[in-house]
Amino acid sequence: MEDIIGTFARRSGVLPMIASIALPMITRYFLKKASPQNASGLMSMMPSGLRDIFSDDEKNEFTTKQENVSQDQVEQELADKCFNGDKAQAQKAFQEGKKLLTEETGQKGQGIIEGLFGNSDKRQV
Numbered sequence: 001m002e003d004i005i006g007t008f009a010r011r012s013g014v015l016p017m018i019a020s021i022a023l024p025m026i027t028r029y030f031l032k033k034a035s036p037q038n039a040s041g042l043m044s045m046m047p048s049g050l051r052d053i054f055s056d057d058e059k060n061e062f063t064t065k066q067e068n069v070s071q072d073q074v075e076q077e078l079a080d081k082c083f084n085g086d087k088a089q090a091q092k093a094f095q096e097g098k099k100l101l102t103e104e105t106g107q108k109g110q111g112i113i114e115g116l117f118g119n120s121d122k123r124q125v
Helices: 002-012 016-033 036-045 056-062 071-082 087-117
Strands: none
Touching: 002 016, 002 087, 016 036, 016 056, 016 071, 016 087, 036 056, 036 087, 071 087
């Protein structure tokens, strides 16, 4: 997992310690937001180090339950927990995390992630 965290840290301009908190938060958002079938597929495409940070209970929840979590909620949580309330930095980190996940999961993963955005408002993913 260190490679993906290091890449995320460099791209986001944050310390690896912050990246190791932020990237799982962003990943969790996509897994919660996806349908159970898509969450299962997305997890199978993730690098094992990233997938392995989630407990078996969390993995089970991702693959059995879909949640209506907004992008704004996760960005605010990122701002509060990782960026001393700096929403702009949290938004940048979210976008970098999304980009990295789409790269790491290939074309099929990109389709799942982009599909979450659909025709809905950018803030309500």
